[in-house]
Amino acid sequence: MDFRLDEDIEFLKKGVRDFVQTEVEAVAMQIEEENKIPQKIIDMSKEMGLFGLSIPEEYGGLGIGMVGKCALYEEIGATHNGFTTLIGAHTGIGTVGIVEMGNEAQKRKYLPDMAAGEKIGAFALTEPAAGSNATNLKTTAVKKGDKYILNGTKHYITNATEADVFTVMAVTDPSKGSKGITSFIIEKDFPGFQVGAVERKMGLRGSHSAEVIMEDCEVPVENVLGVEGQGYVNALKILANGRAGLAARNLGSCQKLLDMSATYANERVQFGVPIIDHQAVGHMLAEMAMEIEALRSFTYRVAWMVDQGMKVIKEAAMLKLYGSEVYNRVADKAVQVHGGIGYISDYPIERFFRDARITRIYEGTSEIQKNIIAGQLKKEYKLD
Structure with a gap:
């Protein structure tokens, strides 16, 4: 396994780091207070190509492999997680389905604008x-002539208020269980489609989650994504593909927390x-550094496996589980190292602490990842 990056990726990685440190960090508190990412930051992200990380060059994207994407996600993760999530949800679950399973006409229609950031992507699976x-979907899709009519409600949909293109899962044949679910590409302006209430969340301010409501929503038959009845399989593939990227974003946040904690521990005198000379604090920093390095190695190993076309169902689930758990442990220790300042909202530590909590829930809870891992082990050891 060779994780060395080529010169183009190293150049882009440095550019993203500079952008994050000088531009995004400068408005991090503004994002937190206003619950909005400044348009200037979004426009600069478009210019850098950040919305096209997962999209092939032939459709206007950067065409970067998973190892390269993780290197960039790591830099993006080192700043406000609301911005990180806007980019990550779009370049991950928001576009991967069309890239991996879309036909040529769908790719030509949607991907160029999505790569440019002119159209934002979202992934709508979760329901009340x-x-x-995820197999207990109530959203239905009934074929009528050259259209499908969708009815149902999705909730907690990341990027819902910003998105123009949604990958939506709906039941086309209730008698077939998980094999009766189909994926659709839905545009926000389709008749019968609307975005509902925006959720008020513990963290990730600037990243908006909302309901998506379909009432006799008309979707052309050409907007079926992949094969009818393969929607659940598509969903699993889309989620699995994004787990290395999510871990890389967590990794970037963890490294930022360690950097801030070590700097503070060297400056704070008691x-x-x-305080870094006090064993209790030094040990916390050592534990943070150790877990971060383990997460870094694991992240790039799984990313390399993805680039090699290897099956990574188990490894991706392990990585998602480990990455989110490490982020939460590192954030907790960072608060402890900073003491009272770590609990004050004028400083970024408590923000990372709140933002970290969702990583153990979204895109598959920690418990679901354990189920996936156990299921794969059962197959490997032929315990059926």
Whole structure:
């Protein structure tokens, strides 16, 4: 496994780091207070090609492999997680389905604008009765002539208020269970489609989640994504593909927390010495650094496997589980190292602490990842 990056990726990685440190960090508190990412930041992200990370060059994207994407996600993760999530949800679950399963006409129609950031993508699977049990969908799709008529409600949909293109899962044949679910590409202006209430969340301010409501929503038959009845399989593929990227974003946040914590521990003096010289604090920093390095190695190993076309169902689930758990442990220790300042909202530590919590829930809870891992082990050891 060779994780060395080529010169183009190294150049882009440095550009993203500079952009994050000088531009995004400068407005991080503004994002937190206004619950909105400044248009200037979005426009600069478009110019850098950040919305096209997952899209092939032939459709206007950067055409970067998973190792390269993770290198960039790591840099993006080192700033406000609301901005990180806007980019990550679009370049991950928001576009991957069309890239991997769309036909040529669909790719030509949607991907160029999505690569340019002129159209934002979202992924709509979760429903009030279908969270971890994703096969329990109530949204229906009935074919009538050259259209499907969709009815149902999705919720907690990331990027819903910004998105122009949604990958939506709906039941086309209730008698077939998970094999009766189909994927659709839905535009926000389709008749019968609307975005509902925006959720008020613990964290990820600037990244908006909302309901998506379909009432006799008309979707052309050419907007079926992949094969009818393969929607559940599509959903699993889309989610699995994005897990290395999500771990890389968590990794970037963890490294940022360690950097801030180590700097603070060297500057903060108690009992006549910097607190890093106190064993209790030094050990917390050591544990943070160790887990971050383990996460870094694991992230790039799985990313390399994806680039090699290898099956990564188990490894991607392990990585998503480990990456989110590490982020939460690192954030908790960062608050402890900073003491009272770590609990004050004028400083970024408590923001990362709140933002970290959702990583153990969205895109598959920690418990679901354990189920996936156990299921794969059962197959490997032939325990059926």
